[in-house]
Amino acid sequence: MSDPFAIEPYLRSTSARVEAGLTAVVESRRGVAPARLVDAMKYALLGGGKRLRPALVLASCEAHGGDVSDPSLAMRFALAMECIHTYSLVHDDLPAMDDDDLRRGRPTVHVAFDQATAVLVGDGLQSLAFAHLLAAPEPGPGELARLLADNALLMVEGQQRDIEAEHRPLGEAEVLTLMRTKTGALLAASIAGGARCAGAAAAAVYPVGLKLGLAFQIADDLLDLTADTATLGKRAGKDAAAGKATLPSLLGEQAARARAEALLAEALTALSPLGPRAAALRALARHLIDRKK
Numbered sequence: 001m002s003d004p005f006a007i008e009p010y011l012r013s014t015s016a017r018v019e020a021g022l023t024a025v026v027e028s029r030r031g032v033a034p035a036r037l038v039d040a041m042k043y044a045l046l047g048g049g050k051r052l053r054p055a056l057v058l059a060s061c062e063a064h065g066g067d068v069s070d071p072s073l074a075m076r077f078a079l080a081m082e083c084i085h086t087y088s089l090v091h092d093d094l095p096a097m098d099d100d101d102l103r104r105g106r107p108t109v110h111v112a113f114d115q116a117t118a119v120l121v122g123d124g125l126q127s128l129a130f131a132h133l134l135a136a137p138e139p140g141p142g143e144l145a146r147l148l149a150d151n152a153l154l155m156v157e158g159q160q161r162d163i164e165a166e167h168r169p170l171g172e173a174e175v176l177t178l179m180r181t182k183t184g185a186l187l188a189a190s191i192a193g194g195a196r197c198a199g200a201a202a203a204a205v206y207p208v209g210l211k212l213g214l215a216f217q218i219a220d221d222l223l224d225l226t227a228d229t230a231t232l233g234k235r236a237g238k239d240a241a242a243g244k245a246t247l248p249s250l251l252g253e254q255a256a257r258a259r260a261e262a263l264l265a266e267a268l269t270a271l272s273p274l275g276p277r278a279a280a281l282r283a284l285a286r287h288l289i290d291r292k293k
């Protein structure tokens with residue numbers, strides 16, 4: 001049975017709220033920090049991006065019966081999460097890493113500004129994420145900050161695995177570890193953190209988030225093979241050209257797609273006891289692998 005929840009309007013409305021919040025977070029440095037850095041952080045944070053991680057935070061909090069209003073702890077965590085994710089994209093695009101000139105349909109930060117500024121934008125966004133989260137008046141930001149820090153660290157470790165994989169072939173188990181850390185960690189932390197904001201145990205939800213994180217990365221690897229640069233807003237076909245080990249390259253496209261579907265089905269089964277208030281989370285979970293960009 002298909003879920004009747006309309007995911008596109010939900011994403012449009014959460015994105016609008018998240019973008020207003022991100023604007024306020026970065027503008028809080030206006031007049032304090034050098035204007036060029038504030039402008040570059042704002043350029044990185046706004047003007048594109050699907051905002052899937054903040055949407056997962058909010059949908060997971062809602063699914064567990066929590067408050068997702070604009071001044072809530074969940075929104076604070078969602079904004080911190082998007083700052084961390086954006087920092088990782090800015091650094092990943094640098095010439096020393098993936099050397100990309102296009103991101104979210106626009107020139108990357110080091111192209112629009114310069115490399116030193118892009119390094120500082122990433123560093124600044126990371127600090128801003130924790131400063132914003134830890135300024136919460138509600139109890140509990142410390143635990144969420146720990147969750148965010150642990151998973152941001154896993155992401156960095158995953159990035160190192162990815163770099164090392166350019167020089168040697170990986171087996172399936174190693175590819176899965178790479179995917180779990182580089183990509184899965186932040187998605188899992190989004191779902192676990194959202195649940196925590198509602199008073200649920202983050203550890204109970206994290207494994208479901210990891211399944212969805214893996215499914216998301218498989219979908220991303222398939223899109224890299226099948227979608228075009230204009231649709232993706234980033235250069236398509238780069239992973240295959242670089243000979244990167246991905247699940248589609250190891251198993252073939254069909255088997256990889258089937259794996260993503262199986263992971264989604266397992267996650268949806270785990271979420272089913274949450275009932276109707278998890279409709280947005282379930283629809284988002286499906287969207288992670290059905291998306292076209």
Ligand code: GRG
Nearest residue numbers: 049050051052088089091092104156159183220
């Ligand atoms: C440089 C510390 C450091 C980490 C980099 C996120 C990352 C780790 C690298 C980006 C390259 C990549 C393909 C990562 C896998 C995760 C992923 C698909 C990120 C893109 O996420 P989306 O599609 O992006 O949610 P938007 O732009 O929509 O926010």
